[in-house]
Amino acid sequence: MIRFGGVYKRYPSGQEALSGLSFHMEAGSMAFLTGHSGAGKSTLLKLIAGVEQPSSGQVLIDGKNIVQLSKSQMPIYRRKIGLVFQDYQLLHDRTVFDNVALPLIIAGADHQEIGRRVRAALDKVGLLEKERNLPVALSGGEQQRVGIARAVVNRPMILLADEPTGNLDAQLSSEIMQLFKQFNQIGTTVLIATHDLNLVQQMGYAEIALKQGRVDAGKMA
Amino acid sequence: MIRLLAFLKTYLLHHLQTAFSSLGKLWESPISNSLTSLAIGIALALPACLFILLFNFTQVSSQWQDGSQISLFLQQSLSDNKAKSLDKKLNTWPEISTTNYQTAAESLAEFKQRFGMDDLLDVLPDNPLPAVILVELKDEVQTEKINTLLKKLNALPAVEHAQFDMAWLQRLRNLNKIGSRGIMLLGILLSLSVLLIIGNTIRLTIINRKDEISIIKLIGGTNSFIRRPFLYTGFWYGIFGGFIAWLILLIVFYLLDSPVNNLAGLYGSQFTLQWYTLLSFFILPFLGALLGIIGAGFTVHQQIKEIEPK
Numbered sequence: 001m002i003r004f005g006g007v008y009k010r011y012p013s014g015q016e017a018l019s020g021l022s023f024h025m026e027a028g029s030m031a032f033l034t035g036h037s038g039a040g041k042s043t044l045l046k047l048i049a050g051v052e053q054p055s056s057g058q059v060l061i062d063g064k065n066i067v068q069l070s071k072s073q074m075p076i077y078r079r080k081i082g083l084v085f086q087d088y089q090l091l092h093d094r095t096v097f098d099n100v101a102l103p104l105i106i107a108g109a110d111h112q113e114i115g116r117r118v119r120a121a122l123d124k125v126g127l128l129e130k131e132r133n134l135p136v137a138l139s140g141g142e143q144q145r146v147g148i149a150r151a152v153v154n155r156p157m158i159l160l161a162d163e164p165t166g167n168l169d170a171q172l173s174s175e176i177m178q179l180f181k182q183f184n185q186i187g188t189t190v191l192i193a194t195h196d197l198n199l200v201q202q203m204g205y206a207e208i209a210l211k212q213g214r215v216d217a218g219k220m221a
Numbered sequence: 222m223i224r225l226l227a228f229l230k231t232y233l234l235h236h237l238q239t240a241f242s243s244l245g246k247l248w249e250s251p252i253s254n255s256l257t258s259l260a261i262g263i264a265l266a267l268p269a270c271l272f273i274l275l276f277n278f279t280q281v282s283s284q285w286q287d288g289s290q291i292s293l294f295l296q297q298s299l300s301d302n303k304a305k306s307l308d309k310k311l312n313t314w315p316e317i318s319t320t321n322y323q324t325a326a327e328s329l330a331e332f333k334q335r336f337g338m339d340d341l342l343d344v345l346p347d348n349p350l351p352a353v354i355l356v357e358l359k360d361e362v363q364t365e366k367i368n369t370l371l372k373k374l375n376a377l378p379a380v381e382h383a384q385f386d387m388a389w390l391q392r393l394r395n396l397n398k399i400g401s402r403g404i405m406l407l408g409i410l411l412s413l414s415v416l417l418i419i420g421n422t423i424r425l426t427i428i429n430r431k432d433e434i435s436i437i438k439l440i441g442g443t444n445s446f447i448r449r450p451f452l453y454t455g456f457w458y459g460i461f462g463g464f465i466a467w468l469i470l471l472i473v474f475y476l477l478d479s480p481v482n483n484l485a486g487l488y489g490s491q492f493t494l495q496w497y498t499l500l501s502f503f504i505l506p507f508l509g510a511l512l513g514i515i516g517a518g519f520t521v522h523q524q525i526k527e528i529e530p531k
Contacts, residue, residue: 049439051531072443075443078438105235109231111231
């Protein structure tokens, strides 16, 4: 599902974030992306999301090289990727329902379909009764669950999360991780960047450890 | 087919929702948005008022006389038959539309009727007035051509004197043309200012919603999806500006109406100021909306390209 082949990423500043990174994730698998800050975790996720372009190398997603996607194809591609952020990235002037509905509205889903799927997603993250609230009225953990509901409402093939528990305590973090596990169990490929190594060990999934822009061979699972 | 209809329904519904949520957003800051609409309204009202005044003026001047007229005063000695044959001949000239021959007796009768100096005229031994041929020129005849024609007519042996009556009307028409061109230019300039007002306002809105745009791009929103609410914002600014322009128009014409009527009364004219209320009620908001969409479109196109998710 996700295959990196000799990917280099140099920023205009001269900093090299990825130095010949290669790895592969099967469809339907789940893995943690670990490493110190600056090891290239965020860059890797940005390359999959099509936000950054590699300086060289191949990024194959579902068999397609996304480097070759045109500007008009990029939005369509991004609809197949669910993104979860450390700071949730919710729209604060819209209700929980409208936030979760956004990917469906963008995709042009029909009105009833939107209602049905948004409620299903909110039900899954346990926030059905808060659909009319504004994000500011929710706790951090709840906001992150809204973010996850938004990421999965469109049934993406890949779910990417960048430090999703970075702002949450241990109890909430493990709840969030359980959610990711559930989505993986219904077939979504899940890749989570985190530096919370305890959590990674608890969960017992594959770990892709980055060190200086490469997979840390000593820690291969 | 059913899928296409379903798609269209969803699409239209989305447009309606976007339109009304844009309207709702404007409602959230009523004062600054009213000021923007007011600025647009004034910029639209000024050329609109001038145009309507010009229409009124054009109508008055067309009532005065259509086309231009030359009076040919014939030689006293000319016989009636010769005058009639000259009248026929003139009718075949390309610059001339119609002619009207009036004998000396008829001229006298008209003079008496108009000025009522019967006693004075009766004292005179003969009719002092000459026979006249009134020559109506075709509308398209230019002023320079009228002068050469005038020379040609003066040179005719049967003609004592040829006089162009409507020189002042020609001048007035030319002034009218300058006026309408001036107003047109003013209209274009002020329309440009409407584009700039709307464009700049939308630019600020986009900057305020940069994060939102970036998030929408990240979850697969196309540029046209992102553009849409801003285009509707421009549309609403334009429509409101148009209505405000219309209200300004009503106020201006309400204030002008009675002085103009008084003036017309002094000239014994039945003229009343035409407000074109209904026409401008449709045209101004339409024009405003059009300018709004164009102004917003330009800005949004420029700005959205620059906002990329990080």
